[in-house]
Amino acid sequence: MRHLLAAWTTLLSGLLLALLAPPAIAAPAPAFTLEQALAAPFLSDLVASADGRHLAWVRTENGRRNIWVADAPGFAPRPVTQFGEDDGQELTQLAWAPDGSFLVFVRGGDHDSNWPAAGNLQPNPTASPDEPKVMLWRAGLAPGSKAAKITEGDAPVVSAKGELAFLRDGQVWGTAMRLTGAGDDVRRLFFDRGKARRLAWSPDGSRLAFVSRRDAHSFIGVWAPGKSIAFMAPSTGSDSDPVWSPDGTRVAFTRRLTALDGYAGFLANQPEPWSIHVADVATGSARQVWESAGTLRASYPDVTGGANLHWGAGDRLVFLSAQSNWQQLYSVPAGGGTATRLTGDGFMVEHVAITPDGSAMLFSANTGSTPDDDARRHVFRVPVAGGATAALSSGTGIEFAPVGVIGGAAFIAAGPQAPPAVTLAEAGKSRALPGQAPAGDFAGARFVVPTKVTFTAPDGLVIHGQLFARPGAGKRPAVVFVHGGPPRQMLLGTSYMRYYANAYVMNQYLAARGFVVLSVNYRLGIGYGWDFQHPDKGGPAGASEYQDVLAAAKWLQARPDVDPARIGIWGGSYGGLLTAQALGRDSDVFKAGVDIHGVHDWSRVLIEEIGSAPTSFGDADRAKALETAWKASPVADIAGWRSPVLFIHGDDDRNVRVNQTVDLVSRLQGRGIAMEQLILPNEIHDFLRHESWLRVDAATAEFLERQLMPGSDR
Numbered sequence: 001m002r003h004l005l006a007a008w009t010t011l012l013s014g015l016l017l018a019l020l021a022p023p024a025i026a027a028p029a030p031a032f033t034l035e036q037a038l039a040a041p042f043l044s045d046l047v048a049s050a051d052g053r054h055l056a057w058v059r060t061e062n063g064r065r066n067i068w069v070a071d072a073p074g075f076a077p078r079p080v081t082q083f084g085e086d087d088g089q090e091l092t093q094l095a096w097a098p099d100g101s102f103l104v105f106v107r108g109g110d111h112d113s114n115w116p117a118a119g120n121l122q123p124n125p126t127a128s129p130d131e132p133k134v135m136l137w138r139a140g141l142a143p144g145s146k147a148a149k150i151t152e153g154d155a156p157v158v159s160a161k162g163e164l165a166f167l168r169d170g171q172v173w174g175t176a177m178r179l180t181g182a183g184d185d186v187r188r189l190f191f192d193r194g195k196a197r198r199l200a201w202s203p204d205g206s207r208l209a210f211v212s213r214r215d216a217h218s219f220i221g222v223w224a225p226g227k228s229i230a231f232m233a234p235s236t237g238s239d240s241d242p243v244w245s246p247d248g249t250r251v252a253f254t255r256r257l258t259a260l261d262g263y264a265g266f267l268a269n270q271p272e273p274w275s276i277h278v279a280d281v282a283t284g285s286a287r288q289v290w291e292s293a294g295t296l297r298a299s300y301p302d303v304t305g306g307a308n309l310h311w312g313a314g315d316r317l318v319f320l321s322a323q324s325n326w327q328q329l330y331s332v333p334a335g336g337g338t339a340t341r342l343t344g345d346g347f348m349v350e351h352v353a354i355t356p357d358g359s360a361m362l363f364s365a366n367t368g369s370t371p372d373d374d375a376r377r378h379v380f381r382v383p384v385a386g387g388a389t390a391a392l393s394s395g396t397g398i399e400f401a402p403v404g405v406i407g408g409a410a411f412i413a414a415g416p417q418a419p420p421a422v423t424l425a426e427a428g429k430s431r432a433l434p435g436q437a438p439a440g441d442f443a444g445a446r447f448v449v450p451t452k453v454t455f456t457a458p459d460g461l462v463i464h465g466q467l468f469a470r471p472g473a474g475k476r477p478a479v480v481f482v483h484g485g486p487p488r489q490m491l492l493g494t495s496y497m498r499y500y501a502n503a504y505v506m507n508q509y510l511a512a513r514g515f516v517v518l519s520v521n522y523r524l525g526i527g528y529g530w531d532f533q534h535p536d537k538g539g540p541a542g543a544s545e546y547q548d549v550l551a552a553a554k555w556l557q558a559r560p561d562v563d564p565a566r567i568g569i570w571g572g573s574y575g576g577l578l579t580a581q582a583l584g585r586d587s588d589v590f591k592a593g594v595d596i597h598g599v600h601d602w603s604r605v606l607i608e609e610i611g612s613a614p615t616s617f618g619d620a621d622r623a624k625a626l627e628t629a630w631k632a633s634p635v636a637d638i639a640g641w642r643s644p645v646l647f648i649h650g651d652d653d654r655n656v657r658v659n660q661t662v663d664l665v666s667r668l669q670g671r672g673i674a675m676e677q678l679i680l681p682n683e684i685h686d687f688l689r690h691e692s693w694l695r696v697d698a699a700t701a702e703f704l705e706r707q708l709m710p711g712s713d714r
Helices: 002-020 498-512 546-557 574-585 602-610 622-631 634-640 659-668 690-708
Strands: 042-048 054-061 064-071 091-096 103-107 135-138 148-152 154-158 163-168 171-176 187-190 195-201 208-213 218-223 238-244 250-256 274-280 286-291 310-312 316-321 328-333 349-354 360-365 378-383 398-405 408-414 421-426 429-432 451-456 462-468 476-482 516-521 562-572 590-596 645-650 675-680
Touching: 042 091, 042 398, 042 408, 042 421, 042 498, 054 091, 064 091, 064 103, 091 154, 103 154, 148 171, 154 195, 163 195, 171 195, 195 238, 208 238, 218 250, 238 310, 274 316, 286 316, 286 328, 310 349, 316 349, 328 349, 360 398, 360 408, 378 398, 378 408, 451 546, 462 498, 462 546, 476 498, 476 546, 476 574, 476 690, 498 516, 498 562, 498 690, 516 546, 546 562, 546 574, 562 574, 562 690, 574 590, 574 634, 574 645, 590 690, 602 622, 602 659, 622 634, 634 659, 645 659, 645 690, 659 675, 675 690
Parallel strands: 218 238, 349 398, 476 516, 476 562, 562 590, 590 645, 645 675
Antiparallel strands: 042 054, 054 064, 091 103, 103 135, 135 148, 154 163, 163 171, 171 187, 195 208, 208 218, 238 250, 250 274, 274 286, 310 316, 316 328, 349 360, 360 378, 398 408, 408 421, 421 429, 451 462, 462 516
């Protein structure tokens, strides 16, 4: 009876919505298909050999992942793997031999997950009857050769002697690739009580540094064949980021002194001070050469690459810090002294690399000479000892992931309408390497060029976004897009992350279908300073970021080309959380939403991550933290939820547990809410298959059109 009543209530609600809806306006004929919009290849994992003469990267096209390489002097690209299926097996962890004589990589796994699956099972999005494993492969560099498996493992690094070291089940394994070529002498190099990570060979290949992760602390270990492991100045701190001196006598590393996980940290931002140490490998003794302030801004960087510690020429250590409110590069003498600031202010340094000779740093940042460059990325070069910064790219494109090569730099470049391409910058000029055009009919030329917009949140904070709107008469439905992360920034062009490159395409497709789309860079995101990224009462401490989302909808409602009664919302991950929050708190504004693997109950997340019991007798903040987290969650606001929703989730998600969607669906059952579901068996958070993205995107567009654009031709 209850289910029949719920069905009748849903039907009645649908009839009332139909009677009260504005006159039907059909969606325009699409300027392109979803398949054409997604036809561009995605490029990632650009790496250079230590001598700067060889490049390698991953090219993913319609779900088929392959590795391409290019060699000096001409840097003509060519594929060196031949994987022909959309099988969802990642290609990552590309590692050159220092002289470029061979290239190894990892196939399989989920390298962006928050936790491994139970039993350490690897993703199997095709539901293959053969269990996938994370495997090391060797690329086929010689003409006519094919890529070949080496062994099971992850995180490879190659020494100057041709020794391959890698991780397997938290231990360090290896094989002499240069001698055998096939890895037939695979062996565990040594035993360590901790869980190993962050492997780093010494310059001559005689020793291996690594992070030994223990219970609540970690050490820097150094291993040499036939000798016991030497630990560098062990302490109760969390030591990481090992970097060798050019002469191989010292190791620099970072140290954080952190408390045990507790509930208090979720109630308010707390400083995480850190320092840089240099150890003498022969004795294991170390000295502190730099120390952060104890302020929130000076905390250990929580951005790409963390501290981004590098050992540069002139015996200088380069690192990243947001102590000025902006993530910037600094350098300090390896013997200690005053740190020199290398980069300016008012922008964020992101992807960081060092040149082959160690004399300069390459980095991407949201700054430049073109208006609105704070919503782009360009590539720059600065000497490690300080000096003038040189721009290696400019204009209206997006350039990122720089690496050093002989005579210049390489990076990936894309644009509002252009597909990504590996690009070379030499002698003040840049050129895209040839042979990288999409194989299919890519619709980029028919994309609308998004424009930067700003609006003000109720508390006075200025919020940035990108508007996707095609010219046309009359009032149209609109959609707010909210990104995930949340430390992300959506740009005036395709993203350097595959997940958000897809989101950019979806916003383009929705605009082509007749929607006005506003992508919101809400507080908690990157690109606007440390304070913007770490607001008071953000996330589980109070959801202060939601006011930015509601302000975006209000801004859209005031536009003359938008029907204020037909505003929708969509987003994934943290964007799914904000979508559910919008539908629960403001169904009178948000008339429909697509919630893709969103977090719905922060209190459940805290319990699953920290535990159901206090970590100690003195942890009196548990009850308050859980109550605060609950009130900041979508599940606390379902009483006001009236708008229809589409839930999408992969059931092998290792970033947001599928139980978050299971729970919210069960709470909404019987409340008369029109709910639909798309559950993808065996898929993870960042859907691994192109086929999965097509299904998710098509379902998202169809649902929003059906709810907000009655009479559409879909």
